[in-house]
Amino acid sequence: MNQRLAHVTLLVRNYDEAIAFYTTVLGFRLTSDLDMGDGKRWVVVAPPGAAGCSLLLAEAKTDEEKQGVGxxxxxRIWLFLHTDDFWRDHPVLQSRGLRFLEIPRSEVYGHVAVFEDLYGNKWDLLEPLGD
Structure with missing residues (x-):
């Protein structure tokens, strides 16, 4: 059996503002933006580099979904953006306006700093050691 995690759904307020943030600030690629009708779109963004899991952006429609945005x-930190060079990427992301919640630190597992996305979701920017 050969399986892989393809997408993680991320609730957003608005498709276009989310696309702008993830492509401009984080430098992700917009890999899909398909009109599904009735105001729904299939919007996928992915970090640069090798193929892996991507984000499926889902515009919140119901009250329950809107409460879940961010x-x-x-x-808790629930998304982990791996990089092959933390000390290269951290200042670039900071210069694009990404809000880091702490100064970079080195742990036994790698170089890391927590940041918030457009909606307040917490992420780790992480260069793993030993990968």
Whole structure:
């Protein structure tokens, strides 16, 4: 059996503002933006580099979905953006306006700093050691 995780759904307020943030600030690629009708779109963004898991952006429509925007990890770090060079990427992302919640630190597992996306979801920018 050969399986892989393809997409993680991320609730957003608005497709276009989310696309702008993820492509301009984080430098992700827009890999799909298909009109599904009735105001729905199939919008996928992915980090640069090798193929892997991507984000499926889902515009929140119901009250319950709207309450979940920015809270999908319940205040915890729940998304991990791996890089092959933390010390290259951290200042670039910072210069694009990405909000880091801490200064970079080195841990036994790698170089890391927590940041927030457009909606307040917490992420780790992480260069793993030993990968």
């Amino acid at each position: 809270r999908q990890g319940a205040g």
